[in-house]
Amino acid sequence: GAVVSQHPSRVICKSGTSVKIECRSLDFQATTMFWYRQFPKKSLMLMATSNEGSKATYEQGVEKDKFLINHASLTLSTLTVTSAHPEDSSFYICSAGLKGEQFFGPGTRLTVL
Amino acid sequence: GENVEQHPSTLSVQEGDSAVIKCTYSDSASNYFPWYKQELGKGPQLIIDIRSNVGEKKDQRIAVTLNKTAKHFSLHITETQPEDSAVYFCAASIGGNFGNEKLTFGTGTRLTIIP
Numbered sequence: 362g363a364v365v366s367q368h369p370s371r372v373i374c375k376s377g378t379s380v381k382i383e384c385r386s387l388d389f390q391a392t393t394m395f396w397y398r399q400f401p402k403k404s405l406m407l408m409a410t411s412n413e414g415s416k417a418t419y420e421q422g423v424e425k426d427k428f429l430i431n432h433a434s435l436t437l438s439t440l441t442v443t444s445a446h447p448e449d450s451s452f453y454i455c456s457a458g459l460k461g462e463q464f465f466g467p468g469t470r471l472t473v474l
Numbered sequence: 475g476e477n478v479e480q481h482p483s484t485l486s487v488q489e490g491d492s493a494v495i496k497c498t499y500s501d502s503a504s505n506y507f508p509w510y511k512q513e514l515g516k517g518p519q520l521i522i523d524i525r526s527n528v529g530e531k532k533d534q535r536i537a538v539t540l541n542k543t544a545k546h547f548s549l550h551i552t553e554t555q556p557e558d559s560a561v562y563f564c565a566a567s568i569g570g571n572f573g574n575e576k577l578t579f580g581t582g583t584r585l586t587i588i589p
Contacts, residue, residue, distance in 0.1 A: 365517075367517075392574065393574035395576070395577075402582075402584075403581075403582075404563060404579045404580065404581050404582050405518070405563070405579045407576060407577070407578075410576065454517050454518070456517075456577075458574045458575075461506070462508070462520060462523065463508070463520070463577060464520065465510070465517035465518045465519070465520075466517050467516055467517045468515070468516060468517045470515070
């Protein structure tokens, strides 16, 4: 099956630092990946659509300078949370599309102190 | 844009009984409706999906029905087991063949199976 991995699975950082989260499609190539944010006991909120070789498309209300997305290859997209603050603490999940379906990564729990 | 509503938000079912979760969508152009199961601290896992050219799809104990006219679709789990306990999300999109279309998620249903 299609497997999507994320790294790290869990990260704790100090306020003001930047954190990079990697999303990889392990056994397929993905021209498009998606980044979601999920608060406790809430649904998934789409943050941005990551396109290989081009700029990401951000959803309304998502700061593109705060959440930097790079999709440098067909198997890797990265999300960098810049100058993280406690309100950025959340569960970040990526997904990648294959043959009409989306497959999700296991998520990254970010805690900003 | 698309809006997906999901009910109920919580559901408790006796082991062995059936569970039904319902979703409605607003955009008549939506044609792809997946269901995801999410366990605590993990990413969503696709359990079944349906496209608008069919009305029902079944995979062992799980089935999904779609009513395009009424713009609603439902997840049915029969013979529930404790391992079915999780949060279930419905979603909708104007899907193509590549999976590159944005999904709009419902608000989720926390299903608890009572042994």
